[in-house]
Amino acid sequence: xxxxxxxxxxxxxxxxxxxxxxxxxxxxxxxxxxxxxxxxxxxxxxxxxxxxxxxxxxxxxxxxxxxxxxxxxxxxxxxxxxxxxxxxxxxxxxxxxxxxxxxxxxxxxxxxxxxxxxxxxxxxxxxxxxxxxxxxxxxxxxxxxxxxxxxxxxxxxxxxxxxxx
Amino acid sequence: xxxxxxxxxxxxxxxxxxxxxxxxxxxxxxxxxxxxxxxxxxxxxxxxxxxxxxxxxxxxxxxxxxxxxxxxxxxxxxxxxxxxxxxxxxxxxxxxxxxxxxxxxxxxxxxxxxxxxxxxxxxxxxxxxxxxxxxxxxxxxxxxxxxxxxxxxxxxxxxxxxxxxxxxxxxxxx
Numbered sequence: 001x002x003x004x005x006x007x008x009x010x011x012x013x014x015x016x017x018x019x020x021x022x023x024x025x026x027x028x029x030x031x032x033x034x035x036x037x038x039x040x041x042x043x044x045x046x047x048x049x050x051x052x053x054x055x056x057x058x059x060x061x062x063x064x065x066x067x068x069x070x071x072x073x074x075x076x077x078x079x080x081x082x083x084x085x086x087x088x089x090x091x092x093x094x095x096x097x098x099x100x101x102x103x104x105x106x107x108x109x110x111x112x113x114x115x116x117x118x119x120x121x122x123x124x125x126x127x128x129x130x131x132x133x134x135x136x137x138x139x140x141x142x143x144x145x146x147x148x149x150x151x152x153x154x155x156x157x158x159x160x161x162x163x164x165x
Numbered sequence: 166x167x168x169x170x171x172x173x174x175x176x177x178x179x180x181x182x183x184x185x186x187x188x189x190x191x192x193x194x195x196x197x198x199x200x201x202x203x204x205x206x207x208x209x210x211x212x213x214x215x216x217x218x219x220x221x222x223x224x225x226x227x228x229x230x231x232x233x234x235x236x237x238x239x240x241x242x243x244x245x246x247x248x249x250x251x252x253x254x255x256x257x258x259x260x261x262x263x264x265x266x267x268x269x270x271x272x273x274x275x276x277x278x279x280x281x282x283x284x285x286x287x288x289x290x291x292x293x294x295x296x297x298x299x300x301x302x303x304x305x306x307x308x309x310x311x312x313x314x315x316x317x318x319x320x321x322x323x324x325x326x327x328x329x330x331x332x333x334x335x336x337x338x339x
Contacts, residue, residue: 071216083285083286083287085209085216
């Protein structure tokens with residue numbers, strides 16, 4: 001009887017050890033999958049946005065007393081690339097100083113005409129459209145830019161400016 | 166050699182994943198929604214103020230009213246507007262979605278009137294219009310009432326009342 005109990009305890013400990021080993025194997029497989037996923041993500045990032053072609057566009061709103069954006073469209077060399085519609089919450093965030101990443105594009109090195117059109121309303125509630133077209137030069141380094149919507153006190157209006165980071 | 170095959174497989178994977186993502190997005194938007202489905206996110210401009218994004222309405226009950234042909238059809242929508250406003254204290258929002266045709270002018274309402282325009286890639290159109298969608302706080306479609314808005318008002322009102330009180334009971338029991 002005692003022998004039977006001993007054998008039982010021994011078998012149970014064996015099963016327990018086996019379970020632990022399986023759990024450890026599962027954990028290591030999970031870690032390997034996570035590592036692989038990280039590698040893939042990094043590769044994807046490098047493939048999609050290498051430094052030589054990466055162009056990032058951001059937008060900010062300075063005060064916003066004379067202009068409230070409702071939508072924005074960015075085109076490069078005449079081709080519409082990015083568009084965005086604003087909600088009230090997003091405009092509040094912009095007013096509080098948020099920097100909105102409009103998006104990343106792949107641009108070949110060289111000169112490009114970048115046009116930004118922002119539609120919105122002025123301080124009298126009238127529909128207004130602000131636009132800017134700039135010729136930007138893409139080098140082998142990433143191009144990181146910011147469009148600033150700034151108030152123009154003298155004309156009680158607003159305008160868009162382009163800033164390079 | 167190993168590197169080359171790895172890059173090739175990664176490129177292939179990226180291509181396939183982008184293709185399938187596009188295809189599934191199109192399918193998701195084109196498919197007819199039915200109660201129980203998650204409602205795909207959208208952002209649409211409004212004819213009377215800021216644009217609205219569905220994801221930002223999470224946490225509230227939403228009555229989304231897809232209009233059929235509507236040329237300044239404010240009168241037809243007043244009862245729906247009152248219903249939404251009377252339920253505002255219960256946490257319900259109401260939005261209209263208007264699709265312009267020809268020289269149609271949008272209805273003048275106090276609630277947001279979203280304008281569908283396919284140029285905005287963040288938006289999608291529900292085909293079976295007119296329709297009323299009741300979307301719960303998790304973004305799931307609880308009720309879908311299709312057909313003429315005038316004919317369906319009574320039914321919509323009853324369903325909304327029941328829906329809101331059930332939602333309130335559920336929140337209390339949690």
